Amino acid sequence: xxxxxxxxxxxxxxxxxxxxxxxxxxxxxxxxxxxxxxxxxxxxxxxxxxxxxxxxxxxxxxxxxxxxxxxxxxxxxxxxxxxxxxxxxxxxxxxxxxxxxxxxxxxxxxxxxxxxxxxxxxxxxxxxxxxxxxxxxxxxxxxxxxxxxxxxxxxxxxxxxxxxxxxxxxxxxxxxxxxxxx
Amino acid sequence: xxxxxxxxxxxxxxxxxxxxxxxxxxxxxxxxxxxxxxxxxxxxxxxxxxxxxxxxxxxxxxxxxxxxxxxxxxxxxxxxxxxxxxxxxxxxxxxxxxxxxxxxxxxxxxxxxxxxxxxxxxxxxxxxxxxxxxxxxxxxxxxxxxxxxxxxxxxxxxxxxxxxxxxxxxxxxxxxxxxxxxxxxxxxxxxxxxxxxxxxxxxxxxxxxxxxxxxxxxxxxxxxxxxxxxxxxxxxxxxxxxxxxxxxxxxxxxxxxxxxxxxxxxxxxxxxxxxxxxxxxxxxxxxxxxxxxxxxxxxxxxxxxxxxxxxxxxxxxxxxxxxxxxxxxxxxxxxxxxxxxxxxxxxxxxxxxxxxxxxxxxxxxxxxxxxxxxxxxxxxxxxxxxxxxxxxxxxxxxxx
Numbered sequence: 067x068x069x070x071x072x073x074x075x076x077x078x079x080x081x082x083x084x085x086x087x088x089x090x091x092x093x094x095x096x097x098x099x100x101x102x103x104x105x106x107x108x109x110x111x112x113x114x115x116x117x118x119x120x121x122x123x124x125x126x127x128x129x130x131x132x133x134x135x136x137x138x139x140x141x142x143x144x145x146x147x148x149x150x151x152x153x154x155x156x157x158x159x160x161x162x163x164x165x166x167x168x169x170x171x172x173x174x175x176x177x178x179x180x181x182x183x184x185x186x187x188x189x190x191x192x193x194x195x196x197x198x199x200x201x202x203x204x205x206x207x208x209x210x211x212x213x214x215x216x217x218x219x220x221x222x223x224x225x226x227x228x229x230x231x232x233x234x235x236x237x238x239x240x241x242x243x244x245x246x247x248x
Numbered sequence: 249x250x251x252x253x254x255x256x257x258x259x260x261x262x263x264x265x266x267x268x269x270x271x272x273x274x275x276x277x278x279x280x281x282x283x284x285x286x287x288x289x290x291x292x293x294x295x296x297x298x299x300x301x302x303x304x305x306x307x308x309x310x311x312x313x314x315x316x317x318x319x320x321x322x323x324x325x326x327x328x329x330x331x332x333x334x335x336x337x338x339x340x341x342x343x344x345x346x347x348x349x350x351x352x353x354x355x356x357x358x359x360x361x362x363x364x365x366x367x368x369x370x371x372x373x374x375x376x377x378x379x380x381x382x383x384x385x386x387x388x389x390x391x392x393x394x395x396x397x398x399x400x401x402x403x404x405x406x407x408x409x410x411x412x413x414x415x416x417x418x419x420x421x422x423x424x425x426x427x428x429x430x431x432x433x434x435x436x437x438x439x440x441x442x443x444x445x446x447x448x449x450x451x452x453x454x455x456x457x458x459x460x461x462x463x464x465x466x467x468x469x470x471x472x473x474x475x476x477x478x479x480x481x482x483x484x485x486x487x488x489x490x491x492x493x494x495x496x497x498x499x500x501x502x503x504x505x506x507x508x509x510x511x512x513x514x515x516x517x518x519x520x521x522x523x524x525x526x527x528x529x530x531x532x533x534x535x536x537x538x539x540x541x542x543x544x545x546x547x548x549x550x551x552x553x554x555x556x557x558x559x560x561x562x563x564x565x566x567x568x569x570x571x572x573x574x575x576x577x578x579x580x581x582x583x584x585x586x587x588x589x590x591x592x593x594x595x596x597x598x599x600x601x602x603x604x605x606x607x608x609x610x611x612x613x614x615x616x617x618x619x620x621x622x623x624x625x626x627x628x629x630x631x632x633x634x635x636x637x638x639x640x641x642x643x644x645x646x647x648x
Contacts, residue, residue: 148583153528156532160526183414183415209587
């Protein structure tokens with residue numbers, strides 16, 4: 067697990083630029099199936115379907131909702147670029163994400179609905195727990211990863227060109243040639 | 249984005265708001281910052297009583313002949329020394345109660361007196377026209393300089409009115425000290441002009457490229473003309489036209505080919521550049537700035553440091569020290585995560601430790617400046633609170 071490389075960033079733990087953010091809720095009695103239905107609906111929202119890679123918040127790496135303890139509790143866990151606590155008010159005033167999450171939060175205790183921001187902030191902060199361990203397998207923000215993927219896709223297209231082997235012989239391209247063999 | 253509204257339904261109490269909060273400083277200007285220590289609460293209150301006639305309200309005439317005023321603000325220690333009751337002292341924002349030194353360990357000595365005056369060029373010591381991108385305040389009656397940005401809710405800058413979240417900003421008690429007041433940040437920023445000029449000179453083929461590199465770092469040309477509207481060369485007519493020099497967005501320049509995402513002005517106010525992110529609402533992070541220049545100009549062309557102290561007195565006014573001043577400083581100026589460049593800081597005011605990098609997007613190949621030394625050194629500063637005129641009278645009349 068990350069130890070020396072992590073640092074406190076508000077109440078979350080971070081590795082390099084990215085911080086973990088986990089919320090634990092209690093599901094209202096009798097709301098378990100409605101909650102699962104809301105999660106299915108969220109999963110079917112454009113941007114959230116497999117292969118869409120277009121979540122409403124562009125600075126999170128991934129996110130999951132996990133009902134547990136016989137559907138009496140709910141975990142929301144994500145990895146966020148930057149210290150998430152600095153952006154709390156921004157989340158609460160950005161309509162797009164909140165509107166999506168509103169349908170889920172209806173089924174957990176302590177949620178009083180939109181748009182009382184003070185209550186909403188207390189609700190979120192009350193559900194947040196800091197990780198006891200947090201590790202990552204790659205550095206970089208979502209923006210950097212997306213850029214890296216675009217660059218690699220472009221590089222693969224270059225390698226598909228029959229003239230690539232000759233072109234990559236130029237000394238300025240040696241770092242690329244070193245990555246070209248496999 | 250909807251069209252800006254010239255008049256707002258909300259009425260600001262102009263006659264109770266200190267004039268310096270809502271009104272831009274004149275140009276040219278001279279001024280003095282005085283930091284006074286209050287040893288005797290009665291003497292302190294007497295001072296406020298005598299100052300009151302000199303403190304202009306925001307409704308005062310804008311007659312240039314009367315363009316002189318005093319703005320009065322207090323540190324938390326100052327309010328304590330005046331005998332403000334503990335319940336009131338404890339009701340101020342936590343950042344203000346801690347003070348700037350506690351929020352930033354690197355701050356230096358205190359300022360006692362600092363004269364300031366506009367340089368003959370009308371520009372900063374780095375050579376740029378400044379103070380352009382001020383937010384329009386809803387209900388202030390002051391026209392917006394950027395017709396493409398809706399005026400910001402008054403509560404973002406003046407306590408006692410709804411802010412951008414729809415709520416009232418946290419306000420100290422009693423109401424008379426809080427209402428129509430605002431938090432003030434001032435910082436003395438020494439500019440290392442010779443180091444800045446030398447850095448550019450060493451990396452530019454000629455004076456034209458030097459000006460371009462400088463503009464890319466700032467986001468504007470010397471005249472104030474924004475890169476987005478004048479990407480290739482300075483346009484003094486545009487820079488001098490206050491109806492046009494702030495009328496732009498970054499949406500058509502996502503990659504930063506005109507104005508780099510890391511340029512100072514774009515970092516400090518990204519406008520619509522982050523609208524697609526879903527994680528940041530730039531309207532929560534706007535700042536009223538009332539900066540001025542101090543110290544002599546370094547004559548044009550001089551590349552050796554003359555040892556003179558010169559720079560900028562940075563002054564911020566706003567309702568939220570943390571999510572306005574501290575957010576912009578820590579997330580946008582001292583960090584590059586938000587633009588996908590975590591190793592880069594603001595090219596002008598970032599990286600106190602030096603060794604900075606700055607990427608300039610360019611066709612066909614981007615340019616990356618490296619090994620940037622610090623060009624700005626923070627000498628000191630403090631968090632203050634500027635009450636409304638009624639608040640000043642309340643302080644003057646404290647009896648405990």
